[in-house]
Amino acid sequence: MNAALKLTDLHPSPDDITGDVLAGLASVPKRLPSKYFYDKRGSQLFEQITHQPEYYLTRIELALLEASGAEIADAVGPRAHVVEYGSGSGRKTRILLDALDDPVAYTPIEISRSALLASVERLDREFGDVEVLPVLADFTQPVPLPAPARQAEHALVFFPGSTLGNFTNPEALRLLRAMHQTMGDRGGALLGIDLQKSPEILEAAYNDVAGVTSEFTLNLLARLNRDIGSDFDLDGFIHRAHYAAGPGCIETWLVSQKSQTVQVHGSSFDFADGEAMQVEYSHKYTDAGFAAMAAEAGLKVVRGWNDAKDWFGLRLLQRA
Numbered sequence: 608m609n610a611a612l613k614l615t616d617l618h619p620s621p622d623d624i625t626g627d628v629l630a631g632l633a634s635v636p637k638r639l640p641s642k643y644f645y646d647k648r649g650s651q652l653f654e655q656i657t658h659q660p661e662y663y664l665t666r667i668e669l670a671l672l673e674a675s676g677a678e679i680a681d682a683v684g685p686r687a688h689v690v691e692y693g694s695g696s697g698r699k700t701r702i703l704l705d706a707l708d709d710p711v712a713y714t715p716i717e718i719s720r721s722a723l724l725a726s727v728e729r730l731d732r733e734f735g736d737v738e739v740l741p742v743l744a745d746f747t748q749p750v751p752l753p754a755p756a757r758q759a760e761h762a763l764v765f766f767p768g769s770t771l772g773n774f775t776n777p778e779a780l781r782l783l784r785a786m787h788q789t790m791g792d793r794g795g796a797l798l799g800i801d802l803q804k805s806p807e808i809l810e811a812a813y814n815d816v817a818g819v820t821s822e823f824t825l826n827l828l829a830r831l832n833r834d835i836g837s838d839f840d841l842d843g844f845i846h847r848a849h850y851a852a853g854p855g856c857i858e859t860w861l862v863s864q865k866s867q868t869v870q871v872h873g874s875s876f877d878f879a880d881g882e883a884m885q886v887e888y889s890h891k892y893t894d895a896g897f898a899a900m901a902a903e904a905g906l907k908v909v910r911g912w913n914d915a916k917d918w919f920g921l922r923l924l925q926r927a
């Protein structure tokens with residue numbers, strides 16, 4: 608495929624990393640946005656996390672997609688234009704496209720040009736019969752979809768991995784409202800959501816014994832040092848993830864191991880010994896909570912599939 612010809616560039620505004628980091632460090636408690644985890648090394652480390660024994664999410668979602676493929680295809684209907692939010696590793700996409708009845712086109716929507724271009728080559732090799740129409744855009748906003756050569760019956764937004772859970776609830780609601788626009792009248796959305804369960808299982812998933820999640824979290828500081836010239840001491844912080852049962856969410860923190868000062872873009876930020884900086888949310892859902900948030904965005908849950916232990920779910924949404 609000639610990526611230059613087929614890629615639709617909607618010119619998303621580039622991330623203001625420095626501005627976001629300065630604002631986050633000025634807040635109380637200090638925070639850094641988790642979207643900056645995913646530089647090249649961060650993406651490799653996340654891929655490694657998905658293979659850790661404690662991180663059940665990916666394993667269960669893959670099995671669920673395999674096991675429910677025929678039912679999902681039935682519920683979705685033929686000739687879908689599959690629209691994926693983010694360009695993942697392709698494993699889940701391949702299972703979905705194989706299961707669906709005559710999917711017409713596949714559109715990954717991704718804000719990072721390099722990530723999108725890297726995925727385009729792989730996608731074209733993998734999905735020979737399906738037209739690949741990548742879009743460079745911010746999927747948290749409504750996205751006009753490119754028209755496939757062969758007409759699709761409807762769009763199906765695919766947002767696996769419980770990535771929705773990494774957004775705060777107000778951000779997730781805005782994202783679902785944008786999804787409502789992007790999917791169109793006859794469209795739908797298939798989301799993977801991680802379900803509430805015992806804190807021990809959840810906390811183990813975000814504190815793997817091999818320490819990959821810790822390395823992933825600390826890589827955020829390495830990435831900022833490289834990309835915006837901050838001087839975070841990587842040995843001066845440790846990873847901590849705990850489950851906050853009230854909001855139903857894993858909160859990941861970087862905890863300062865000493866009293867220290869960090870310089871970012873001419874500003875100094877003092878950390879006390881033991882001070883915790885918030886770096887990621889991973890929300891875990893109940894059926895009622897998820898359905899209520901979808902309803903606020905004008906969407907209804909029309910079908911759902913859970914694994915046998917009710918640890919992880921797929922939900923098919925349509926306009927209410």
Ligand code: AVI
Nearest residue numbers: 656768769770773813820889
């Ligand atoms: C990408 N996202 C859904 C992962 C999660 O489970 O929240 C990111 C992650 N963070 C630590 N481990 C995995």
